[in-house]
Amino acid sequence: MSEALDNTAGPLTTESGAPVSSNNQSEAAGVGGPLLIQDQVLLEKLAHFNRERIPERVVHARGAGAYGTFTVTADVSKYTRAAFLSGVGKETETFLRFSTVAGNLGSPDAVRDPRGFALKFYTEEGNYDLVGNNTPVFFIRDTIKFPDFIHTQKRDPYTGSQEPDNVWDFWGLSPESTHQVTWLFGDRGIPASYRNMDGFGSHTYQWVNEAGEVFWVKYHFKTDQGIKCLTQAEADKLAGEDPDSHQRDLRESIERGDYPSWTVYVQVMPEAEAANYRFNPFDLTKVWPQGDYPKIEIGKLELNRNPDNVFAEVEQSIFSPAHFVPGIGPSPDKMLQGRLFSYGDAHRYRVGVNGDHLPVNQPKATTARNGNRDGFHYDGRHGGQKNYEPNSFGGPYETGQPLWKPIEVSGQTGEWETPKHADDNDFVQAGNLYRLMSDDEKERLITNLADSISLVSRDDIVDRAISNFANADEDFGKRLTAAVSERRQK
Secondary structure, eight states, X not given: OOOOOOOTTOOOBOTTSOBOSOSSOOOBSSTTOOBOTTOHHHHHHHHHHHTSOOOOOSSSOSEEEEEEEEEEOSOOTTTOOOGGGSSTTOEEEEXXXXXXXXXXXXXXXXXXXXXXXXXXXXXXXXXXXEEEESSSOOSOSSGGGHHHHHHHHSOOTTTSSOOHHHHHHHHHHOGGGHHHHHHHTSGGGSBSOSTTSOEEOOSOEEEEOTTOOEEEEEEEEEETTOOOBOOHHHHHHHHHHOTTHHHHHHHHHHHTTOOOEEEEEEEEEEGGGSTTOSSOTTOTTOOOOTTTSOOEEEEEEEEEEOOSXXXXXXXXXXXXXXXXXXXXXXXXXXXXXXXXXXXXXHHHHHTOTTGGGSTTTSOSSSOOOSSOOOSTTOXXXXXXXXXXXXXXXXXXXXXXXXXXXXXXXXXXXXXOOOOOOTTOOSSHHHHHHHHHSOHHHHHHHHHHHHHHHTTOSOHHHHHHHHHHHHHHOHHHHXXXXXXXXXXXXX
C-alpha cells in the first residue's frame, strides 16, 4: 500500500481562492461527451499555461543566478562616496546572473561565447547594477552597431541557422572586433563553469568622492576557484551530454556549501589623466594595461544562496547599467551610453513596466518612492498616496544632490567617430594579447579560429578576416593563413 499523501497544505484552489473539486477530470456533457465552457478550473488552468512564458532576452537569454554577499575589504572613501563601499567589513546583499550571449533560452551552456556577469547590489541608497561580461573588452565601440552585431550571431533570416558567412563578414568589416575575437577564440573562450571564470565591469565608470573629485574606474572580479577552461572538443562533448552543465554546477556547488567567491578589484584613473592617456579610456575595445593602472583590491563577492524558483528569480530578474547610486555614474563610453537606455527598455517590453516590483528586483535595504503607477501587474502598493511631485500631503521630494558629477562637454553635435589617443588603433592590443600567450595557447587559438573561418563560403570574407589578425601580429597572420588554407583544401 502506498504511503498516505501529506495534505497539510490544505485544499487545491483556483487563482481566486475557491476550492477545486477535481483536478483530474474535466466537466463534460455526459459520459464521453464534449467539454463544457462552464468548467472554469479547466479554462483558468489552460489559459495560464498558455501564458507561462515571457519573451526571452534578445541577448543573454540562457542564464543561471544566485544570491550572495559583497564585503568591503579596503577603504575606498577617497575615491567614492557610495555608501555600500563606505567601510571595511560592510556587507551588501547581491544577486548575480551568469549567461551566454548569442544562444536562445534552450541552448547549451558549454559553447564558445562571452559570458554575461550581471551583478545587483541591494544597497541602502537603492539598487546598483553592474552589468558586465567575463571579458574586459567587447566587439564594437559604438552602440549604434549593436543590433547589427547581434543579428550576425543569431539565426539567418533565410536559412534559420547561425551562418559563419555572417559572423566573419561582420568581424572582417569591423576591425575593432579583433581584440575581443582573439579573446573569444583563445583558451578562455569556453569556461569550464561559471565559478571558474573572471568577471569584468568592462565599461569605464565614474566614481566621485565627498569632495567632488572624479575618478574613472574599471571593475575586475578574479575567481578564487581558479581559471579552468574547456577545449573545443571537450565543450562539444559536454554540450551534447549535459546542456545544463554550468547551471547545474553552480546550483550544486552552493547546495553542498562550496560557495564560489571572487576577489574584487578596481583600476582607478584620476579624471585629469584621461584626456592624454595613450589609449582612449572610454573605448570598450581597449583595456587599461595594469602597468599603467594597477588593480586595487576593494572587496570579496561570495554566492551562498540558490533561487527558490528559476523563472521568478532568474528569468524575471532585470538589470540596467542606468541603476546607479550616489557616488557612481556613467562615462562617455559610447557603448555604455546606449545601454543606459536599451537595458531598461528591453525589460519593460519583456517583463513589463512594473518589473522592478518583482521580489528579485525590488530594493531590499531601502524603499522605492515615486509617482509611477498602474500598468500591467501593478500591485497597488501605493494605496491612496498622491502620484505627483511636489505635493503637500507628505509625498517624496527631490534631493537636489546629483548622484555623480556632470561631465564637461564642448563642440558641435554630429555623428563623430570615437576620439583617437596616441596609441589607439584596432590591432595593437590584440597583438599584445597574442604575444602574451604561450606556444600551446597560440596553437589552440589558431586551431579554433581556423576551424571557424574555414566554414566561410566566400574567399573575400576569409581574406578580410585573416588580414585583421595579420595586422595585429605578423606571425599570427601567417600561421592563421596556413591553417585556414589547409582546411579549405580538404
